[in-house]
Amino acid sequence: MSTLVIVRHGQSQWNLENRFTGDVDIDLTSLGEQEAHRAGKVLKGMYFDACFTSILKRAIRTLNIILQEIGQTYLPIIQDAALNERMYGDLQGLNKTETAQKFGADKVDQWRRSYDIAPPNGESLKDTANRVIPFFQRHIAPLLAENKTILIVAHGNSLRALMMYLQHITPENIAHTEIQTGVPKQYLLDNELEVVSVTDLHE
Incomplete structure (x- = not known):
C-alpha cells in the first residue's frame, strides 16, 4: 500500500482578485500563506519520501511552508513545469466576471470547464493532462510502486487532470470537480496503483 497526498497551493493574489492566473508566476496572499500553514499542521506526523511541485512560486512557497510545519525540510524536492497550472492564453490576467460579460457566461464556462475546448491561445484540460499524466507515470x-509516500503541491487544473487519471473521472464529471486551496487530499493506493480510498484532510 502506498500513499499519495496532493495539495493545491494556497490563495494567490490573482485568486483574490478573481483573475485568470494560468501559468503567470503570481505569489501567495497572506491568506494563502495561512492556508499552507494549516495544510502543514494537518500533515504533521506523516513522513514523505519525496515531494513534487511546479516551477511557479505559489506552489513552491506552499510546499516550503508545509515542509517547515512538518519538520521535513531536508526532503528531495522535484520541481517541473509539467505540473504547472493550465495556461489560459489570452484570458490570463483578465477579471473572470468582466470576461464573462465580454464573451458571454456560457462561452467562458465552456473554456473553463470543458475537457477538450481551450480558451484562445491557451490549453484545455486535456492539453494539461497530456503533460501531467506522462510526468506522473515516469517520475x-x-x-509509489515501491510503497513510498509522496507529496505533490501544484495547481487546480494540473491536479484535476491527475485526479481524472487516478479516480477514472469522466470528462463530463470533471467539469463539476473542484479542489480547494490548501486542503490536502490523501490517496491510498494498492499494489497496482489503483485507488483504495480518497480522503480530504481537515484540521
Whole structure:
C-alpha cells in the first residue's frame, strides 16, 4: 500500500482578485500563506519520501511552508513545469466576471470547464493532462510502486487532470470537480496503483 497526498497551493493574489492566473508566476496572499500553514499542521506526523511541485512560486512557497510545519525540510524536492497550472492564453490576467460579460457566461464556462475546448491561445484540460499524466507515470508512479509516500503541491487544473487519471473521472464529471486551496487530499493506493480510498484532510 502506498500513499499519495496532493495539495493545491494556497490563495494567490490573482485568486483574490478573481483573475485568470494560468501559468503567470503570481505569489501567495497572506491568506494563502495561512492556508499552507494549516495544510502543514494537518500533515504533521506523516513522513514523505519525496515531494513534487511546479516551477511557479505559489506552489513552491506552499510546499516550503508545509515542509517547515512538518519538520521535513531536508526532503528531495522535484520541481517541473509539467505540473504547472493550465495556461489560459489570452484570458490570463483578465477579471473572470468582466470576461464573462465580454464573451458571454456560457462561452467562458465552456473554456473553463470543458475537457477538450481551450480558451484562445491557451490549453484545455486535456492539453494539461497530456503533460501531467506522462510526468506522473515516469517520475511518481515508480516511487509509489515501491510503497513510498509522496507529496505533490501544484495547481487546480494540473491536479484535476491527475485526479481524472487516478479516480477514472469522466470528462463530463470533471467539469463539476473542484479542489480547494490548501486542503490536502490523501490517496491510498494498492499494489497496482489503483485507488483504495480518497480522503480530504481537515484540521
